[in-house]
Amino acid sequence: MAATLLDGKLLAEKIRAEIAAEVSEFTRRTRVKPCLAAVLIGEDPASQVYVRSKQKACEQNGLTSHLHRLEGETTTDELLALIGRLNSDPSVHGILVQLPLPKGIDTTRVLDAVLPLKDVDAFHPENVGRLVQGRPLFLPCTPHAIQQILIRHQIPTAGAEVVVVGRSEIVGKPIAMMLMQKGPGGDATVTVCHSRSHDLPSITRRADILIVAIGRANFVTANMVKPGAVVIDVGINRTEKGLVGDVDFEPVRQVAGRITPVPGGVGPLTITMLLQNTLLAARLQTA
Numbered sequence: 001m002a003a004t005l006l007d008g009k010l011l012a013e014k015i016r017a018e019i020a021a022e023v024s025e026f027t028r029r030t031r032v033k034p035c036l037a038a039v040l041i042g043e044d045p046a047s048q049v050y051v052r053s054k055q056k057a058c059e060q061n062g063l064t065s066h067l068h069r070l071e072g073e074t075t076t077d078e079l080l081a082l083i084g085r086l087n088s089d090p091s092v093h094g095i096l097v098q099l100p101l102p103k104g105i106d107t108t109r110v111l112d113a114v115l116p117l118k119d120v121d122a123f124h125p126e127n128v129g130r131l132v133q134g135r136p137l138f139l140p141c142t143p144h145a146i147q148q149i150l151i152r153h154q155i156p157t158a159g160a161e162v163v164v165v166g167r168s169e170i171v172g173k174p175i176a177m178m179l180m181q182k183g184p185g186g187d188a189t190v191t192v193c194h195s196r197s198h199d200l201p202s203i204t205r206r207a208d209i210l211i212v213a214i215g216r217a218n219f220v221t222a223n224m225v226k227p228g229a230v231v232i233d234v235g236i237n238r239t240e241k242g243l244v245g246d247v248d249f250e251p252v253r254q255v256a257g258r259i260t261p262v263p264g265g266v267g268p269l270t271i272t273m274l275l276q277n278t279l280l281a282a283r284l285q286t287a
């Protein structure tokens, strides 16, 4: 029997409605509208689409968003000056610098410059450190989206074998950290594998929950999946056949128990978690 779909779009709508209600209550009580400043540098078409989606989601749920568009030739110092202004602007609660940045820009210096209290991506080393220590301020959006899919579908993680394919700073490393923490959506036995791992299928086949964030179209094939496993596909790859994930969807669907589609799986929830972080940032900055 084919796997059940884990519908991220539906879940995102439900959580966005919850957030919109909280935003409305917060604004009524404080007269403050949570505000996200999005920074987009250069002309990368995918980044333009993502930033537009993030802004639209803000507007639809009662938050404000401002877009700061800089040309591709912007220097690191110019970008740092903008971040400095956003850091000290009390009307801005969250700052999002859309990645990847153009080649000439020092991404680490830029992300380190964002005030940790406004770091709604949770990329600043202080926020990464807090996550590792199990006392996060903000949770990074994509890992938080994955964890919410598991929690809200009552997929047990305690004691489960979770295998994460990919060790990126944005997804692989933080989701592994979150799933091994104590508490709801945690307590898992986590293995992280990557491009240098030996005999990947023998590792991935152990997974009760397989999380794939390797950035290669159709990378995970049916022989790599344990029958009945939960498969979370974080990939978004543009191919001549359109958008596909990192999981070879149709064959894997015949083996897995539950699976996220691409598009319509993790993606819509990632933006939802950004809204949640922007509301949290506004709360933390509004005494």
Ligand code: GUN
Binding pocket: 096, 097, 098, 099, 100, 121, 141, 142, 170
């Ligand atoms: N580019 C790809 N994913 C992300 C993300 O989560 N945040 C930002 N700022 N840029 C990205």
